Amino acid sequence: MSSIAVIDYGMGNLHSISKALQHVAGDAQIIVTADRQQILEADRVVFPGVGAIRDTMTELARLQLNEVVIEAARTRPFLGICLGMQALLDSSEENGGIDCLGLIPGQVRYFGDNLKDPQTNSTLKIPHMGWNQVTPSRPHPLWHGIERDHWFYFVHSYFVDPANPDHCAAEADYPSPFAAAIAQDKMVAVQFHPEKSHDSGMTLLGNFTRWNGEV
Amino acid sequence: MALAKRIIPCLDVDNGRVVKGVQFVDIRDAGDPVEVARRYNAEGADEITFLDITASSGNRDTILHVVEQVAGEVFIPLTVGGGIRKTEDIRRLLNAGADKVGINTAAVHNPDFVREASERFGSQCIVVSIDAKRVSAAGEPLRWEIFTHGGRKGTGIDAIEWAKRMVDYGAGEILLTSMDRDGTKSGFDLELTRTISDVTNVPVIASGGVGTLDHLVDGVKKGNADAVLAASIFHFGEYTVGEAKRYMADHGIVMRL
Numbered sequence: 001m002s003s004i005a006v007i008d009y010g011m012g013n014l015h016s017i018s019k020a021l022q023h024v025a026g027d028a029q030i031i032v033t034a035d036r037q038q039i040l041e042a043d044r045v046v047f048p049g050v051g052a053i054r055d056t057m058t059e060l061a062r063l064q065l066n067e068v069v070i071e072a073a074r075t076r077p078f079l080g081i082c083l084g085m086q087a088l089l090d091s092s093e094e095n096g097g098i099d100c101l102g103l104i105p106g107q108v109r110y111f112g113d114n115l116k117d118p119q120t121n122s123t124l125k126i127p128h129m130g131w132n133q134v135t136p137s138r139p140h141p142l143w144h145g146i147e148r149d150h151w152f153y154f155v156h157s158y159f160v161d162p163a164n165p166d167h168c169a170a171e172a173d174y175p176s177p178f179a180a181a182i183a184q185d186k187m188v189a190v191q192f193h194p195e196k197s198h199d200s201g202m203t204l205l206g207n208f209t210r211w212n213g214e215v
Numbered sequence: 216m217a218l219a220k221r222i223i224p225c226l227d228v229d230n231g232r233v234v235k236g237v238q239f240v241d242i243r244d245a246g247d248p249v250e251v252a253r254r255y256n257a258e259g260a261d262e263i264t265f266l267d268i269t270a271s272s273g274n275r276d277t278i279l280h281v282v283e284q285v286a287g288e289v290f291i292p293l294t295v296g297g298g299i300r301k302t303e304d305i306r307r308l309l310n311a312g313a314d315k316v317g318i319n320t321a322a323v324h325n326p327d328f329v330r331e332a333s334e335r336f337g338s339q340c341i342v343v344s345i346d347a348k349r350v351s352a353a354g355e356p357l358r359w360e361i362f363t364h365g366g367r368k369g370t371g372i373d374a375i376e377w378a379k380r381m382v383d384y385g386a387g388e389i390l391l392t393s394m395d396r397d398g399t400k401s402g403f404d405l406e407l408t409r410t411i412s413d414v415t416n417v418p419v420i421a422s423g424g425v426g427t428l429d430h431l432v433d434g435v436k437k438g439n440a441d442a443v444l445a446a447s448i449f450h451f452g453e454y455t456v457g458e459a460k461r462y463m464a465d466h467g468i469v470m471r472l
Contacts, residue, residue, distance in 0.1 A: 015286060015309075015310060015311070015312045016286060016290075016312060016314065019286060019287050019290075019312065020290050023288070023290070050337055050339060050340070051336070051337040051339075052337060113416065117217070119217075122439070123416065124218075125416055125417055125418050125441060126416055126417070127338070127339060127387060127417070127418075128218065129339070129387070129388065129418050129441075130218050130219060130220075130221055130261070130418070130441065130442070131218070131219040131221065131261055131471040132217070132218050132219065151219065151471040153291070153292060154218075155339040155387075156339075173217065174218065175217070195290060196290060196291055196292050196314060197290070197291075198256070198290055198291050201290060202290060
Protein backbone atom coordinates (compact mmCIF):
# COMPACT_ATOMS: atom_id res chain seq x y z
CA MET A 1 0.00 0.00 0.00
CA SER A 2 1.41 3.38 -0.92
CA SER A 3 1.53 6.25 1.53
CA ILE A 4 1.22 10.03 1.35
CA ALA A 5 2.61 12.17 4.16
CA VAL A 6 1.00 15.57 4.73
CA ILE A 7 3.54 17.70 6.58
CA ASP A 8 1.95 19.14 9.71
CA TYR A 9 3.91 22.07 11.08
CA GLY A 10 1.04 23.64 12.99
CA MET A 11 -0.05 26.17 10.37
CA GLY A 12 -3.79 26.06 9.89
CA ASN A 13 -5.98 23.03 9.58
CA LEU A 14 -5.02 20.07 7.44
CA HIS A 15 -8.49 18.62 7.48
CA SER A 16 -9.35 19.76 3.96
CA ILE A 17 -6.23 18.49 2.24
CA SER A 18 -6.25 15.12 4.00
CA LYS A 19 -9.97 14.63 3.27
CA ALA A 20 -9.45 15.54 -0.37
CA LEU A 21 -6.48 13.17 -0.70
CA GLN A 22 -8.51 10.39 0.89
CA HIS A 23 -11.25 11.10 -1.62
CA VAL A 24 -8.98 10.57 -4.65
CA ALA A 25 -6.20 8.29 -3.38
CA GLY A 26 -7.92 4.90 -3.41
CA ASP A 27 -6.23 2.72 -0.79
CA ALA A 28 -3.25 4.96 -0.19
CA GLN A 29 -2.56 5.71 3.44
CA ILE A 30 -2.70 9.41 4.31
CA ILE A 31 -0.44 10.35 7.23
CA VAL A 32 -0.62 13.84 8.73
CA THR A 33 2.68 14.21 10.54
CA ALA A 34 5.62 16.35 11.63
CA ASP A 35 7.77 13.29 12.21
CA ARG A 36 10.98 13.25 10.16
CA GLN A 37 11.02 9.50 9.74
CA GLN A 38 7.35 9.21 8.75
CA ILE A 39 7.79 11.98 6.18
CA LEU A 40 10.90 10.44 4.64
CA GLU A 41 9.38 6.95 4.57
CA ALA A 42 6.30 8.08 2.65
CA ASP A 43 6.02 7.43 -1.08
CA ARG A 44 4.67 10.92 -1.69
CA VAL A 45 4.76 14.11 0.32
CA VAL A 46 2.35 17.05 0.44
CA PHE A 47 3.58 20.34 1.91
CA PRO A 48 0.55 22.58 2.59
CA GLY A 49 0.38 25.97 4.25
CA VAL A 50 -1.82 28.91 5.10
CA GLY A 51 -1.17 32.13 7.00
CA ALA A 52 1.98 34.22 6.89
CA ILE A 53 5.49 33.28 5.74
CA ARG A 54 7.32 34.36 8.91
CA ASP A 55 5.23 31.98 11.05
CA THR A 56 5.73 29.24 8.46
CA MET A 57 9.51 29.54 8.47
CA THR A 58 9.63 29.91 12.26
CA GLU A 59 7.60 26.75 12.79
CA LEU A 60 9.58 24.75 10.21
CA ALA A 61 12.81 25.74 11.96
CA ARG A 62 11.41 25.03 15.42
CA LEU A 63 10.33 21.53 14.33
CA GLN A 64 13.67 21.04 12.51
CA LEU A 65 11.84 20.31 9.29
CA ASN A 66 13.79 22.49 6.81
CA GLU A 67 16.17 19.74 5.73
CA VAL A 68 13.37 17.17 5.76
CA VAL A 69 11.26 19.24 3.36
CA ILE A 70 14.24 19.79 1.07
CA GLU A 71 15.17 16.11 1.07
CA ALA A 72 11.57 15.00 0.48
CA ALA A 73 11.22 17.45 -2.42
CA ARG A 74 14.32 16.06 -4.11
CA THR A 75 13.69 12.37 -3.67
CA ARG A 76 9.99 11.56 -4.28
CA PRO A 77 6.81 13.05 -5.78
CA PHE A 78 6.29 16.21 -3.76
CA LEU A 79 3.42 18.73 -3.89
CA GLY A 80 3.66 22.16 -2.26
CA ILE A 81 0.42 24.11 -1.82
CA CYS A 82 0.01 27.89 -1.36
CA LEU A 83 2.47 28.89 1.39
CA GLY A 84 4.03 25.47 0.90
CA MET A 85 4.90 26.71 -2.62
CA GLN A 86 6.17 30.12 -1.52
CA ALA A 87 8.41 28.60 1.16
CA LEU A 88 10.39 26.76 -1.56
CA LEU A 89 11.80 30.00 -3.03
CA ASP A 90 14.87 31.97 -1.86
CA SER A 91 12.95 34.64 0.01
CA SER A 92 9.63 36.46 0.38
CA GLU A 93 8.77 40.16 0.62
CA GLU A 94 6.11 39.36 3.21
CA ASN A 95 6.64 40.38 6.87
CA GLY A 96 9.42 42.79 5.87
CA GLY A 97 11.53 40.16 4.06
CA ILE A 98 11.93 36.53 5.12
CA ASP A 99 14.49 33.95 3.97
CA CYS A 100 12.88 30.76 2.71
CA LEU A 101 14.14 27.27 1.82
CA GLY A 102 15.95 28.21 -1.40
CA LEU A 103 15.01 25.07 -3.29
CA ILE A 104 13.91 27.07 -6.32
CA PRO A 105 15.78 30.29 -7.17
CA GLY A 106 13.57 33.37 -7.09
CA GLN A 107 11.48 35.66 -4.92
CA VAL A 108 7.96 35.84 -3.54
CA ARG A 109 6.51 39.30 -4.31
CA TYR A 110 3.53 41.40 -3.24
CA PHE A 111 0.85 42.02 -5.88
CA GLY A 112 0.75 45.75 -5.04
CA ASP A 113 -1.87 48.06 -3.60
CA ASN A 114 -3.00 49.80 -6.76
CA LEU A 115 -3.70 46.99 -9.17
CA LYS A 116 -6.08 47.98 -11.96
CA ASP A 117 -8.10 45.81 -14.25
CA PRO A 118 -6.81 46.94 -17.67
CA GLN A 119 -10.21 46.45 -19.30
CA THR A 120 -12.51 48.16 -16.80
CA ASN A 121 -9.91 50.27 -14.94
CA SER A 122 -11.54 49.15 -11.69
CA THR A 123 -9.32 48.42 -8.69
CA LEU A 124 -8.36 44.78 -8.20
CA LYS A 125 -8.78 43.62 -4.62
CA ILE A 126 -6.07 42.10 -2.46
CA PRO A 127 -6.00 39.24 -1.53
CA HIS A 128 -6.43 37.63 -4.93
CA MET A 129 -9.34 35.56 -3.64
CA GLY A 130 -11.61 33.34 -5.66
CA TRP A 131 -11.65 31.24 -8.82
CA ASN A 132 -9.21 31.99 -11.61
CA GLN A 133 -8.22 30.12 -14.76
CA VAL A 134 -4.93 28.30 -14.91
CA THR A 135 -3.03 27.61 -18.12
CA PRO A 136 -0.19 25.09 -18.03
CA SER A 137 3.01 26.51 -19.56
CA ARG A 138 4.30 23.08 -20.43
CA PRO A 139 3.10 19.48 -20.37
CA HIS A 140 3.33 17.73 -17.03
CA PRO A 141 1.71 14.51 -15.71
CA LEU A 142 -0.16 16.58 -13.10
CA TRP A 143 -2.08 18.42 -15.85
CA HIS A 144 -3.56 15.26 -17.29
CA GLY A 145 -7.25 16.00 -17.96
CA ILE A 146 -6.92 19.68 -16.97
CA GLU A 147 -4.75 20.92 -19.82
CA ARG A 148 -6.43 24.25 -20.57
CA ASP A 149 -8.15 27.07 -18.72
CA HIS A 150 -9.45 25.07 -15.79
CA TRP A 151 -10.68 27.00 -12.75
CA PHE A 152 -8.87 26.79 -9.43
CA TYR A 153 -9.47 28.51 -6.11
CA PHE A 154 -6.84 31.02 -4.96
CA VAL A 155 -6.35 33.00 -1.75
CA HIS A 156 -3.07 34.93 -1.57
CA SER A 157 -1.55 38.41 -1.58
CA TYR A 158 1.98 37.37 -2.63
CA PHE A 159 3.04 35.47 -5.73
CA VAL A 160 6.05 33.40 -6.73
CA ASP A 161 8.48 34.91 -9.23
CA PRO A 162 10.97 32.19 -10.20
CA ALA A 163 14.36 33.43 -11.44
CA ASN A 164 14.38 30.72 -14.10
CA PRO A 165 11.26 30.89 -16.28
CA ASP A 166 11.68 27.17 -16.99
CA HIS A 167 10.51 26.48 -13.45
CA CYS A 168 7.10 27.96 -14.19
CA ALA A 169 4.66 25.11 -14.90
CA ALA A 170 1.40 27.06 -15.17
CA GLU A 171 0.19 30.64 -15.19
CA ALA A 172 -2.81 32.67 -14.11
CA ASP A 173 -3.49 36.40 -14.66
CA TYR A 174 -4.06 39.04 -11.95
CA PRO A 175 -3.94 41.15 -14.06
CA SER A 176 -0.43 40.24 -15.31
CA PRO A 177 0.55 36.60 -15.68
CA PHE A 178 2.13 35.03 -12.59
CA ALA A 179 3.33 31.52 -11.72
CA ALA A 180 0.29 29.51 -10.60
CA ALA A 181 2.51 26.42 -10.47
CA ILE A 182 6.22 25.62 -10.51
CA ALA A 183 7.93 22.31 -11.15
CA GLN A 184 11.37 20.80 -11.11
CA ASP A 185 12.03 17.07 -11.37
CA LYS A 186 9.91 15.30 -8.71
CA MET A 187 8.73 18.53 -7.14
CA VAL A 188 5.57 20.43 -8.09
CA ALA A 189 4.06 23.33 -6.21
CA VAL A 190 0.84 25.22 -6.79
CA GLN A 191 -0.32 28.63 -5.56
CA PHE A 192 -4.01 27.68 -5.65
CA HIS A 193 -5.81 25.25 -3.35
CA PRO A 194 -6.56 22.02 -5.24
CA GLU A 195 -8.32 20.70 -2.12
CA LYS A 196 -10.88 23.52 -2.53
CA SER A 197 -11.06 23.52 -6.33
CA HIS A 198 -13.92 21.10 -6.93
CA ASP A 199 -13.48 18.71 -9.88
CA SER A 200 -10.35 20.39 -11.31
CA GLY A 201 -8.68 20.16 -7.93
CA MET A 202 -9.65 16.53 -7.45
CA THR A 203 -8.27 15.71 -10.91
CA LEU A 204 -4.94 17.34 -10.05
CA LEU A 205 -4.71 15.59 -6.66
CA GLY A 206 -5.67 12.29 -8.28
CA ASN A 207 -2.89 12.77 -10.85
CA PHE A 208 -0.44 13.44 -8.01
CA THR A 209 -1.42 10.29 -6.12
CA ARG A 210 -0.66 8.24 -9.27
CA TRP A 211 2.46 10.11 -10.40
CA ASN A 212 5.78 8.27 -10.14
CA GLY A 213 7.84 11.47 -10.23
CA GLU A 214 8.92 11.18 -13.87
CA VAL A 215 8.24 13.99 -16.32
CA MET B 216 -8.82 35.43 -18.26
CA ALA B 217 -9.74 37.09 -15.00
CA LEU B 218 -10.87 36.36 -11.52
CA ALA B 219 -14.45 35.07 -11.64
CA LYS B 220 -17.28 36.63 -9.67
CA ARG B 221 -18.72 34.18 -7.18
CA ILE B 222 -22.17 32.93 -6.29
CA ILE B 223 -22.45 31.83 -2.67
CA PRO B 224 -25.60 30.06 -1.53
CA CYS B 225 -26.20 30.71 2.16
CA LEU B 226 -27.72 28.17 4.53
CA ASP B 227 -29.22 29.54 7.73
CA VAL B 228 -28.93 26.59 10.10
CA ASP B 229 -31.06 26.33 13.23
CA ASN B 230 -30.58 23.26 15.41
CA GLY B 231 -29.23 21.27 12.48
CA ARG B 232 -31.91 22.25 9.92
CA VAL B 233 -31.78 24.76 7.06
CA VAL B 234 -34.34 27.49 7.66
CA LYS B 235 -35.14 30.76 5.99
CA GLY B 236 -37.09 33.62 7.49
CA VAL B 237 -38.36 36.83 5.98
CA GLN B 238 -36.61 39.63 7.85
CA PHE B 239 -35.85 37.17 10.61
CA VAL B 240 -39.42 36.04 11.24
CA ASP B 241 -41.68 33.44 9.55
CA ILE B 242 -39.08 30.69 9.48
CA ARG B 243 -39.60 28.04 6.78
CA ASP B 244 -37.86 24.66 6.86
CA ALA B 245 -35.63 24.09 3.82
CA GLY B 246 -34.07 20.75 4.59
CA ASP B 247 -31.01 18.92 5.86
CA PRO B 248 -27.88 21.10 5.57
CA VAL B 249 -25.64 18.29 4.34
CA GLU B 250 -28.13 17.37 1.59
CA VAL B 251 -28.60 21.00 0.60
CA ALA B 252 -24.83 21.68 0.52
CA ARG B 253 -24.29 18.55 -1.59
CA ARG B 254 -26.90 19.77 -4.09
CA TYR B 255 -25.42 23.28 -4.37
CA ASN B 256 -21.95 21.83 -4.82
CA ALA B 257 -23.20 19.63 -7.66
CA GLU B 258 -24.87 22.66 -9.25
CA GLY B 259 -21.59 24.59 -9.31
CA ALA B 260 -21.71 26.83 -6.24
CA ASP B 261 -18.42 28.72 -5.90
CA GLU B 262 -18.50 28.57 -2.11
CA ILE B 263 -21.06 27.75 0.56
CA THR B 264 -21.81 29.80 3.66
CA PHE B 265 -23.45 28.40 6.78
CA LEU B 266 -24.98 30.86 9.19
CA ASP B 267 -25.61 29.21 12.54
CA ILE B 268 -28.68 30.85 14.05
CA THR B 269 -29.15 28.24 16.78
CA ALA B 270 -30.25 30.26 19.78
CA SER B 271 -29.36 27.89 22.58
CA SER B 272 -25.65 27.63 23.27
CA GLY B 273 -26.15 23.99 24.32
CA ASN B 274 -26.76 23.05 20.68
CA ARG B 275 -23.75 24.87 19.24
CA ASP B 276 -21.88 21.67 18.44
CA THR B 277 -24.54 20.75 15.89
CA ILE B 278 -22.93 23.10 13.36
CA LEU B 279 -19.52 21.45 13.89
CA HIS B 280 -20.97 18.09 12.88
CA VAL B 281 -22.62 19.63 9.83
CA VAL B 282 -19.34 21.25 8.75
CA GLU B 283 -17.37 18.07 9.35
CA GLN B 284 -19.75 16.03 7.23
CA VAL B 285 -19.92 18.57 4.40
CA ALA B 286 -16.14 19.13 4.36
CA GLY B 287 -15.59 15.41 3.88
CA GLU B 288 -17.27 15.42 0.49
CA VAL B 289 -17.71 18.99 -0.76
CA PHE B 290 -14.40 20.37 -2.02
CA ILE B 291 -15.09 24.08 -2.33
CA PRO B 292 -14.55 26.83 0.25
CA LEU B 293 -16.87 26.71 3.26
CA THR B 294 -17.60 29.69 5.49
CA VAL B 295 -19.32 29.47 8.86
CA GLY B 296 -20.74 32.42 10.75
CA GLY B 297 -22.97 32.95 13.76
CA GLY B 298 -22.15 32.94 17.44
CA ILE B 299 -18.37 33.21 17.08
CA ARG B 300 -17.03 34.96 20.18
CA LYS B 301 -13.62 33.48 20.99
CA THR B 302 -10.54 32.32 19.10
CA GLU B 303 -11.35 28.86 20.44
CA ASP B 304 -14.65 28.95 18.48
CA ILE B 305 -12.67 29.73 15.32
CA ARG B 306 -10.11 27.01 15.94
CA ARG B 307 -12.84 24.39 16.39
CA LEU B 308 -14.62 25.41 13.19
CA LEU B 309 -11.39 25.41 11.15
CA ASN B 310 -10.49 22.01 12.55
CA ALA B 311 -13.93 20.73 11.59
CA GLY B 312 -13.22 21.73 7.98
CA ALA B 313 -14.37 25.36 7.64
CA ASP B 314 -12.10 27.54 5.49
CA LYS B 315 -13.35 30.90 6.72
CA VAL B 316 -15.36 32.17 9.64
CA GLY B 317 -17.76 35.11 9.73
CA ILE B 318 -17.50 37.42 12.74
CA ASN B 319 -20.28 39.91 13.41
CA THR B 320 -21.50 40.80 16.90
CA ALA B 321 -18.23 39.90 18.60
CA ALA B 322 -16.39 42.34 16.32
CA VAL B 323 -18.69 45.15 17.41
CA HIS B 324 -18.30 44.35 21.10
CA ASN B 325 -14.56 43.91 20.82
CA PRO B 326 -12.95 45.08 17.55
CA ASP B 327 -9.57 43.79 18.71
CA PHE B 328 -11.00 40.28 18.42
CA VAL B 329 -10.78 40.69 14.62
CA ARG B 330 -7.14 41.74 14.90
CA GLU B 331 -6.34 38.85 17.22
CA ALA B 332 -8.16 36.35 14.98
CA SER B 333 -6.53 37.53 11.76
CA GLU B 334 -3.06 37.49 13.31
CA ARG B 335 -3.56 34.02 14.68
CA PHE B 336 -5.35 32.33 11.76
CA GLY B 337 -4.53 34.65 8.83
CA SER B 338 -6.71 37.31 7.20
CA GLN B 339 -7.69 34.87 4.48
CA CYS B 340 -10.05 33.07 6.85
CA ILE B 341 -11.55 36.07 8.65
CA VAL B 342 -14.77 37.40 7.11
CA VAL B 343 -16.34 40.32 8.92
CA SER B 344 -20.13 40.31 8.54
CA ILE B 345 -21.70 43.73 8.48
CA ASP B 346 -25.47 44.10 8.87
CA ALA B 347 -26.29 47.62 7.75
CA LYS B 348 -29.50 49.64 7.77
CA ARG B 349 -30.22 52.98 6.13
CA VAL B 350 -30.60 55.68 8.73
CA SER B 351 -30.52 58.79 6.54
CA ALA B 352 -33.82 60.60 6.04
CA ALA B 353 -35.14 61.31 2.54
CA GLY B 354 -33.11 64.07 0.91
CA GLU B 355 -30.14 63.62 3.27
CA PRO B 356 -26.83 62.18 2.05
CA LEU B 357 -27.01 58.38 2.29
CA ARG B 358 -25.93 56.97 5.62
CA TRP B 359 -26.00 53.44 7.02
CA GLU B 360 -25.62 52.20 10.56
CA ILE B 361 -24.50 48.75 11.62
CA PHE B 362 -26.81 46.46 13.57
CA THR B 363 -26.09 43.35 15.61
CA HIS B 364 -28.03 40.39 16.98
CA GLY B 365 -29.57 39.45 13.63
CA GLY B 366 -30.53 43.03 12.88
CA ARG B 367 -32.34 43.76 16.14
CA LYS B 368 -29.83 46.02 17.89
CA GLY B 369 -28.61 49.36 16.56
CA THR B 370 -25.10 50.46 17.45
CA GLY B 371 -24.83 54.04 16.25
CA ILE B 372 -21.71 53.03 14.26
CA ASP B 373 -21.43 54.28 10.68
CA ALA B 374 -21.18 51.35 8.25
CA ILE B 375 -18.54 52.90 5.97
CA GLU B 376 -16.21 53.84 8.81
CA TRP B 377 -16.73 50.40 10.32
CA ALA B 378 -15.88 48.59 7.09
CA LYS B 379 -12.63 50.55 6.71
CA ARG B 380 -11.72 49.89 10.31
CA MET B 381 -12.37 46.16 10.05
CA VAL B 382 -10.10 45.94 6.99
CA ASP B 383 -7.37 47.79 8.94
CA TYR B 384 -7.81 45.21 11.69
CA GLY B 385 -7.23 42.36 9.29
CA ALA B 386 -10.59 41.34 7.82
CA GLY B 387 -9.87 39.42 4.61
CA GLU B 388 -13.36 39.80 3.20
CA ILE B 389 -16.61 41.61 4.03
CA LEU B 390 -20.03 39.98 3.98
CA LEU B 391 -22.36 42.95 3.64
CA THR B 392 -26.06 42.46 4.38
CA SER B 393 -28.69 45.13 3.93
CA MET B 394 -31.14 44.72 6.80
CA ASP B 395 -33.67 46.79 4.86
CA ARG B 396 -33.63 44.32 1.99
CA ASP B 397 -32.96 40.98 3.67
CA GLY B 398 -35.77 38.57 2.89
CA THR B 399 -37.72 41.12 0.82
CA LYS B 400 -36.74 39.80 -2.65
CA SER B 401 -36.54 43.39 -3.87
CA GLY B 402 -32.82 43.34 -4.76
CA PHE B 403 -29.58 44.35 -3.03
CA ASP B 404 -29.12 47.84 -1.60
CA LEU B 405 -26.85 48.75 -4.51
CA GLU B 406 -25.74 52.13 -3.15
CA LEU B 407 -24.64 50.47 0.06
CA THR B 408 -22.82 47.69 -1.78
CA ARG B 409 -21.03 50.03 -4.17
CA THR B 410 -20.05 52.46 -1.42
CA ILE B 411 -18.51 49.78 0.78
CA SER B 412 -16.88 47.96 -2.14
CA ASP B 413 -15.27 51.17 -3.39
CA VAL B 414 -13.83 52.26 -0.03
CA THR B 415 -12.28 48.89 0.91
CA ASN B 416 -9.56 46.92 -0.87
CA VAL B 417 -10.79 43.46 0.19
CA PRO B 418 -13.50 41.45 -1.58
CA VAL B 419 -17.09 42.39 -0.73
CA ILE B 420 -19.93 39.85 -0.77
CA ALA B 421 -23.34 41.44 -1.36
CA SER B 422 -26.22 39.97 0.61
CA GLY B 423 -29.83 40.66 1.42
CA GLY B 424 -32.76 40.99 -0.94
CA VAL B 425 -32.15 38.69 -3.92
CA GLY B 426 -35.41 37.75 -5.62
CA THR B 427 -34.45 37.49 -9.29
CA LEU B 428 -31.40 36.66 -11.37
CA ASP B 429 -31.21 40.30 -12.50
CA HIS B 430 -30.61 41.23 -8.86
CA LEU B 431 -27.46 39.08 -8.93
CA VAL B 432 -26.27 40.76 -12.13
CA ASP B 433 -26.94 44.21 -10.64
CA GLY B 434 -25.03 43.34 -7.47
CA VAL B 435 -21.88 42.82 -9.53
CA LYS B 436 -22.39 45.37 -12.31
CA LYS B 437 -23.94 48.22 -10.34
CA GLY B 438 -22.89 47.32 -6.81
CA ASN B 439 -19.27 46.39 -7.70
CA ALA B 440 -19.61 43.27 -5.54
CA ASP B 441 -16.95 40.57 -5.85
CA ALA B 442 -19.43 37.88 -4.88
CA VAL B 443 -23.18 37.61 -4.39
CA LEU B 444 -24.90 35.64 -1.67
CA ALA B 445 -28.45 34.36 -1.82
CA ALA B 446 -30.58 31.88 0.05
CA SER B 447 -34.27 31.57 -0.67
CA ILE B 448 -34.13 31.76 -4.49
CA PHE B 449 -32.10 28.56 -4.37
CA HIS B 450 -33.67 26.80 -1.39
CA PHE B 451 -37.18 26.62 -2.73
CA GLY B 452 -36.30 25.60 -6.27
CA GLU B 453 -36.97 28.87 -8.10
CA TYR B 454 -33.51 28.74 -9.70
CA THR B 455 -30.56 26.41 -9.57
CA VAL B 456 -27.11 27.81 -8.86
CA GLY B 457 -26.11 26.70 -12.37
CA GLU B 458 -28.93 28.71 -13.97
CA ALA B 459 -27.92 31.76 -11.99
CA LYS B 460 -24.28 31.43 -13.06
CA ARG B 461 -25.17 31.02 -16.72
CA TYR B 462 -27.48 34.03 -16.53
CA MET B 463 -24.72 36.17 -15.05
CA ALA B 464 -22.23 34.94 -17.67
CA ASP B 465 -24.74 35.77 -20.42
CA HIS B 466 -24.76 39.30 -19.03
CA GLY B 467 -21.03 39.68 -19.52
CA ILE B 468 -19.82 38.71 -16.04
CA VAL B 469 -16.80 36.39 -15.74
CA MET B 470 -18.12 33.23 -14.07
CA ARG B 471 -16.67 29.76 -13.46
CA LEU B 472 -18.85 27.57 -15.66
